[in-house]
Amino acid sequence: MSDREHRRQLSLNAFIYPAGHHEAAWRHPASAAERIYDASYYQEIARTAEAATLDAVFFADGPALQGDVAHNAVGRLEPITLLTAIAAATERIGLIATASTTYYEPYNLARLFGSLDHISGGRAGWNIVTTGNDAAAANFGLDAHPPHAERYARAREFVDAVIALWDSWEDDAVVLDREAGIYADASKIHEIGHAGEYVRVRGPFNQPRPPQGHPVLVQAGASNDGRAFAGRYAEAIFTAHQRLADAQAFYADIKARAASFGRRPEDVKILPGISPFIAGTETAARALERxxxxxxxxxxxxxxxxxxxxxxxNHLDLDAPVPPALFAGAGDVTDNGRSRLQVVAGIVERERPTVRGLLHRLAGARGHRVFAGTPEQVADTIEEWFRSNAADGFNVMPPYYPGGLTIFAEAVVPILRDRGLFRTEYTGHTLRDHFGLPRPTGRITASAVSA
Structure with a gap:
């Protein structure tokens, strides 16, 4: 294998937001807002991503109607169900869905992602969230949304239980001996007996261990609790940064936290979001953004x-400067539970925008980095962050679908390939293969249970 093939390679996901990541995408004629509840629309998008050999498609989600539905297409299909339909229409692209540890139970969530991994031949990934939307509580018969620290305490127990369920069948438990009449070796299928403060699960699981051992574990929290959780569990981390220096600091912190848990830092992929407006000239790209x-x-x-x-x-003058007092409680960027607030506070401090200007800054991707330029300029900024240890790759967040992904796939990806930064073809079949992650060894065996 050549030195070029041995080089560290980018990871690139297509973050699918129904009409696009810009909040006004649904109004633009380039979008397909009329198709956002049509499974074939997402299958077509996934095939575009797969043709460009992207690592995965990714869906955000939440168990409540989020946002102002009067002015935006904020409803969405349930992502694990949708990814099953996408699995049937694709062969290699990874399939990542968001699901909440606060509003699921471990057994049914383990079944959903385990089934997706089996159905897709090992392409599933779980984006672990604790849910930040207070409105979700009322949809589950709760009077209030659990506090931040309690949600993360439950999440740790929850993920431990889900992994134990996936591991409750040893890899060679299925014997399939037709002559002897033995389907499985029952001594290799184990109860997990998980009993914690928030989660109780007996097990065993009711399906064999997933093809990947367990689906890839993804996480997106940037608070102190979120970073500690990521260092312990996450194999890919979605994050939002406006500046290279901030991204570098986050990258170094997460890699160090992973190492403190005895993990290899290279087994944790840091993937900031980038929302590119792409055109033949920078002037045209900026005009498209406007x-x-x-x-x-x-x-x-x-x-x-x-x-x-x-x-x-509502009392603010849209054309007056944003009042600095609005972000007085944002806190230090390394010591606050409201990481997105800190991102926005940083924009206000550096740029001193009007209220309308700030709304436009956030309209593109909710605090993720928006970039307008030529395909070469987009590739340049991706390469700079990648080579500067600010990112292992990116969550690509097109401002509009489907065309925003198509132009990235057809114009930017070839440049990244020419620079030796991205694959020209898939070299494996699972999401772990694409990310360069090892298949985890099962934690539960007969000897471990007896011990």
Missing amino acids: EFNELTVPAYGLLQLERITGASL
């Missing part, structure tokens, strides 16, 4: 900003 921003509805943007700040903003 075109989308002019379609925004201020009432929608203000509601999104209120959710981030926790303050009412």
